[in-house]
Amino acid sequence: MTTPDYRSPIKNQIGGVFVPVRNLEKAKEWYRKILGLEGGEEYFGHLFVAPMKGTAGLILDSMPKWRKDDGNISTFQVPSIQLLTDDIQAAYQFMKENNVELVTEIQDNFYFVFKDLDGNLLMICKEVS
Structure with a gap:
């Protein structure tokens, strides 16, 4: 049996993760x-590229092209x-001390979920070495 040839000009690498934010300055x-x-x-007046460790960058984006008619944007x-x-x-x-809205308590002694200022759901996990 032969292995399929999956040649692609697209790299197997995440360059950045966009997070929708309503107010770029407050989010920064x-x-x-x-x-x-x-x-x-x-x-470009609407992106903030945060200096992160690892391969993927965190990009806060006020998303002017993706806003609804009322000016709002969808969140995660x-x-x-x-x-x-x-x-x-x-x-x-x-997170508790910084008044971050916690969605879950610590689950399985491994992760918890919280909201950022815009209501995006994010997760913190214990790094497995």
Whole structure:
């Protein structure tokens, strides 16, 4: 049996993850505080590329082309981004202390779900080494 030839000009790599935000300035400050970010760059008046470790970047986007007629944008209604921690208990406590809206408690001693300022559901997981 031969192996199919799946040649593609598209790389098997995620370059960035877009997060829809209503107010870019407020979102930048919130993510900087929660993720301990320093630096980052703005592009085209609606994108902020956050300096992240790893291969995929976090891009906050006020999404002017994707807004509804009333000016609103859709948010992630299921956790679609996984952030990592070495200490799930400390991460959960940090989020509580910073008044982040927690959607779940720590599940299976492994993860919990929270909302960002815009109501996007995000997840923090214990890094498996």
